[in-house]
Amino acid sequence: MNNEESNTLRPLNFEEFIGQKEIINNLKIYIQAAKLRDTSLDHTLLVGHAGLGKTSLAYLISYELNQNIIVLNANSIERPKDLIITLSKLNEGDILFIDEIHALSKNCEEILYSAMEDFYINLNVKNDLKKEVIRFDLPPFTLIGATTKVEDLSKPLLDRFSINFTFRKYSVEEITQILFNASKKLNTTYKMRALKLIASVSRFTPRVALNYLKRINDYSLIDNLKYVDHIYVCDILNKLGIKNKGLKDLDIRYLKMLHFDYDDKPVGINTISSFLNENNKVIEEMVENYLIELSFIRKTSKGRVITSKGITFLNSLHKKKL
Ligand code: ADP
Numbered sequence: 001m002n003n004e005e006s007n008t009l010r011p012l013n014f015e016e017f018i019g020q021k022e023i024i025n026n027l028k029i030y031i032q033a034a035k036l037r038d039t040s041l042d043h044t045l046l047v048g049h050a051g052l053g054k055t056s057l058a059y060l061i062s063y064e065l066n067q068n069i070i071v072l073n074a075n076s077i078e079r080p081k082d083l084i085i086t087l088s089k090l091n092e093g094d095i096l097f098i099d100e101i102h103a104l105s106k107n108c109e110e111i112l113y114s115a116m117e118d119f120y121i122n123l124n125v126k127n128d129l130k131k132e133v134i135r136f137d138l139p140p141f142t143l144i145g146a147t148t149k150v151e152d153l154s155k156p157l158l159d160r161f162s163i164n165f166t167f168r169k170y171s172v173e174e175i176t177q178i179l180f181n182a183s184k185k186l187n188t189t190y191k192m193r194a195l196k197l198i199a200s201v202s203r204f205t206p207r208v209a210l211n212y213l214k215r216i217n218d219y220s221l222i223d224n225l226k227y228v229d230h231i232y233v234c235d236i237l238n239k240l241g242i243k244n245k246g247l248k249d250l251d252i253r254y255l256k257m258l259h260f261d262y263d264d265k266p267v268g269i270n271t272i273s274s275f276l277n278e279n280n281k282v283i284e285e286m287v288e289n290y291l292i293e294l295s296f297i298r299k300t301s302k303g304r305v306i307t308s309k310g311i312t313f314l315n316s317l318h319k320k321k322l
Contacts, residue, residue, distance in 0.1 A: 009182045009210055010056050016181060017060060018206075019174040020053065023165045027057075030163060031064050040093050040140040041065060043116050043160060045101075047150045048167030051207025054146035058097040061144065069095040074103040083108045084123070087115055092139035101145035102152035109157050116143055116160040169204035172196065178206050179213055186217050189227040197230045201237060201246035203290060208246065215240060243317065245294060250276065254287050255296060255314050258306040266303030 011017040014024055034041040041061065046054040055071075062069035070086060077083050090096060098104070104112070115121050119138045124131060145161060147153060158164075170178070176192070176199040183190045198216070202209035216236045220228050241249055257275055258267060273280050278287075288304070291297045296310030306314075 009185060011053075011060060013063065014060060017053065017056065018177045018181070019170050020057075020167060023057075023167070027061070027163075027165070031061065034065070041095075041142045042162040043143040044145070044163040044165070045150075045153075045158070045161035046144065046146045046165055046167065048148070049169070049205065050148055051205040052167040052169070053206060054167065055097070055099060058095065058144045058146065061142075062095045062097075065093070065095070065142075067093045067095050067142075069097055071097045071099070073099045074101050074108075077104065077108055080105070080107040080111055083111055084121060087111070087121055087138060088136060090138055090141045092141070094139075094141045095144055096141055097144045097146070099146045100148065101157075102147045102149045104157075106154075109154060112143070113156060113160065170206060171204070172199045175199035175202050175204065175206060175209045179209055182210055182213055183217075186213070188217055188220060188225075191227060191229045193230040194228050194233045197233045197237070201242050201244070203246045212237070212240070212242070245313070246290075250278070251287055251291060252314075252317070254283070254291065255306060255310055258297065258304065259311055259314055264306055264311070266300050266305045268303045272304060 014028065017024060031041060044061070046057060048054055058071075059069060068091065070090070072083075072086060086096065111121055115138055119140055121136050121138065123134045123136050125134055126132075143161075145157075150158075150166075176195045179190070179195045179198055180192075183195065198209055198212050202212065216228065216233055219236050219239075220232070223232075225232065243252060253276055254272070257272065258264065261275070269280050269283065273283050276283065288297065288299075291310070292299065294309070294313075295307055296313055298305050298307055
């Protein structure tokens, strides 16, 4: 049910796909040209943080080209054989979407080299006691890779994507528009100020914004509201533990630790992790990346330091609610 719901909020055409204008304008040209040439679209790499719309765009490409889409996540491709089976079942023009493509094993990557470049794979077969390598031709297809960690992609694989798009974060206005469209699909009326408030805590990421919208929708359903205003949204966000700028309890504890416990001095990652009782990866990826983006902290050679902007934010927390 949950998946169903998130799928219904996915954009169904380019008009519903808000923002990323540069990507969309270029993509429309490449799709049109592929159609005119009657060839498959060139292999396409979508780079960007989680929740920015890479999967949604892959689906849109398949709708626009009117082609079948096969979806894989590189983390769940256990053996090269699994990838070979999928490739060998492809039909002409199919779109193969591999999410988190940086997580592919070296062996799987190597299979993709010839599949992408010349549309064939080498199969190892045993014939009587002999081992043979047979060339297996594939129909022309389009590989769409999505990655949150482009730096982990090997150069040969990267070079085989002749189309390469990097997603940027969305503006508050764009997120508000995405929320407005989604609220219509959810059959709930939101005041514009209420949607703007949700957008302001979304970390500029559609998935985060839509998840909050869905939770607020749950509450409004139970409260039997005709429309949702910003005061109601503010109340629910507080219940969800969402602070100004979309910060959560762990982010606030992080900032308070640097400011109050370490007197604004640099602190190393291991000390921070053990103080907050989390592992380094969670602290770096879930907390620090966003705090750096907000310029609330800085990484220095001696450790992490809270900035004056971070201190001002901490002080403002006592004064105002969302
Ligand atoms: P990713 O694959 O980058 O993690 P998704 O494509 O799964 O992100 O997007 C997460 C959710 O956000 C989707 O359900 C989709 O409805 C919504 N979304 C993402 N980008 C856009 C956009 N540009 N316009 C409208 N909705 C979007």
